[in-house]
Amino acid sequence: EVQLVESGGGLVQPGGSLRLSCAASGFTFSSYWMNWVRQAPGKGLEWVANIKQDGSEKYYVDSVKGRFTISRDNAKNSLYLQMNTLRAEDTAVYYCARGGIARPFDYWGQGTLVTVSS
């Protein structure tokens, strides 16, 4: 059974940093692109970033470029999102999702809540 479990969310002050993790199991993690998708409270879904199987390609939504970094450790079956210079508008539930270039997001984690507030 495919499982994606996010962790690392919490309350952080504006300008602060946070690192999210996503532990994958039930499939060959190193064979898939992976993504982060977020959802602000009461709002819609927003794709944030993705990363190729070997980490050689990464793409980001404009609003996080230069502040967020996606990475992965295939030996640990884990996906990460390093978030720096956080803003109030980054407050959201962050989902880890399997999918890739031209492939849909077929499995999602349960999400982890990030709150940016003073």
Add this chain to the structure above:
Amino acid sequence: QSALTQPASVSGSPGQSITISCTGTSSDVGGYNYVSWYQQHPGKAPKLMIYDVSKRPSGVSNRFSGSKSGNTASLTISGLQAEDEADYYCSSYTSSSTWVFGGGTKLTVL
């Protein structure tokens, strides 16, 4: 990277059919057959319902179907059931090698 355009809400009675539209541009919806649709119930993670415009993942009811014409994709749900009440989001691959979602549509089953 503007969001795709969806109606904010649609409604229908049990047994009826509804269609949700998703309008983009030639750089996303119109340029690729990589449109997908997601169902999200309150407090839950999204679930893939349609991918590659009209394909259904294993386990998804054949009451759900998808299509595309030009820059607009559509999701049709036939034989509405109470459990179909949820938020629905479209998504498309883009020419920037990124993904974009629609703003979401709240489906109410009357």
